[in-house]
Amino acid sequence: MDFRLKVFHTVANRLNFTKAATELYISQPAVSKHIQELEETYKIKLFERNGSKIALTEAGEILLKHTKDIFEIYREIDFALSSFSNNRQGLLRLGASTTISQYIISPVLARFHQKQQDIKVNLMNGNTEQIENALINKEIEIGIVEGQTKNQSIKYIPFLKDELVLVCNSKNPSAAKNEISLEDLKAMKFITRERGSGTLEVIEYALKQINVKISDLQIEMQLGSTESIKSYLLNSDCFAFMSIHAVGNELKNNELIVLDVENLVIERYFFIITLLGKSDPLSELFIQNISSYYNLKL
Template sequence: MFDFRLRVFYTVAKRLNFTKAAEALYITQPAVTKHIKEIENYFKVKLFDRNGTKIKLTPAGETLLHYAEQLFAIYQNLEFDLDAFTQRKSGTLRIGASTTAAQYLLPPILAAFHHKFETVKVQLVTGNTELIETALQQKTIDLGIIEGKSRNTVFKYTPFVKDELVLVAKTGHPLAKKSVAKPEDLLKCSFLLREPGSGTLEVIAHALKQSGIKIGDLNVEMQLDSPESIKLYLLNSEALAFLSVYAIFKELKNNECTIIDVKGLTIERQFNFIQAQGDTETLPDFFIKFAINYNFK
């Protein structure tokens, strides 16, 4: 259904590399070049600037990429909605989600899913990554959503959405007065952390280690089992915490808290769907496809 020439442009624009785009599309590099030239000739614009082996989008290329992303999102939603007519769904779907996903990502998706598929009953349970993995192994849930990937080969992973953990303090915190904090500044502050077994805690510990800080070196004021508890505590204390950007949209807008940049420290993670290997249930796959196509605003 997609216009292949536009798909070629989109792939090159995302990778900024003709060779990698050709490999991804299973066509030759001259074929990629030919498709790009045909688009440029049709619109009478230049889409890429070339500097030796490096390329970058021109302003016209940026505009085309913007519209291509919108078109492909429409195509995805169109295919999903039409497929739904031939796949009447009913039954119960048991989802287990790590705390951040359950509190900030899933609610609008579940509401939209229920609006379209009222015959599917969804049950949602919340827990840290360790608990979700255990529940999936014990078959008390059909589908899990966790941060990152464990080393457990009994699970199949499907990427969901990317997230960033940022250092947060209430507005007016002394450390926030610095334009950029140094990693060693963190050792002078009190921290709120998630409980043992939390995927978030594991991601934070790994990132801090890259900056030469062990999680045990931090002055831990308290460990709490949800980002919402941590956030509310933080707003009433001088403690700092690493929180998902999804968790603090409202507080940032209301100027209740602030993000502190730390030199050389970026904490990114991937939320993944997890299923038991060999699972043949169709409802989990159906929901995964719906959630991936959901338009986060």
């Protein structure tokens, strides 16, 4: 039954029998057989099938909720009992928004693995909105995000301070300016992150404080990752507000340059997020590790 629930859980999350079979290392007919046996056990359909597409029925949604709870309990049992043998084991599902996953979290994960080699960490990447949704849906235990949407079911723990700076190609004619005026901003062409990005939300809020709307700017393109924005800047005369953590190498190599903007400083915190009222020893262990790495008192 446990394995059948695992098959169901995988199919329900992927909504694709072929992808579920690949992830579980079993054949597609085996996946179909396990789902069929579950439906026969409960005498109810768990999926609606429409050609090659599938969707959860109401009963399937209920079973998925309980399945997530069951696997969460198993995960906590594995970690709690392994602690008695001084050989901690378990699975930690971590989510990080783009800037953090690319420039902040890797050294922490490396040190964590050195200390806890039998704890497996799965890292999910996405924008802030996607990571928060994954946390709410119990697809991850901890998230680290760039924005704070103040969702009432989420606990936000300030983590690292960051600054968003205006950058452009060092060969851009505007690179010689001492300071960019607000009117200059409105004449520039910008590359921004997509909707749902914590970075974009912080930029919008900061501009609003100086009576500039994001719609006042000339947005040439929205791109889904920090790396793609940097690459675009290196091949154009566009501008972007980016985390200082993300452009360190490019500034050092004089490929990009930071421009001061009149009356504008954009600072923010990265946040560790967990479900409000939900805590488990493995998540706490990781939070302790990340805080000690950066010498923080969380």
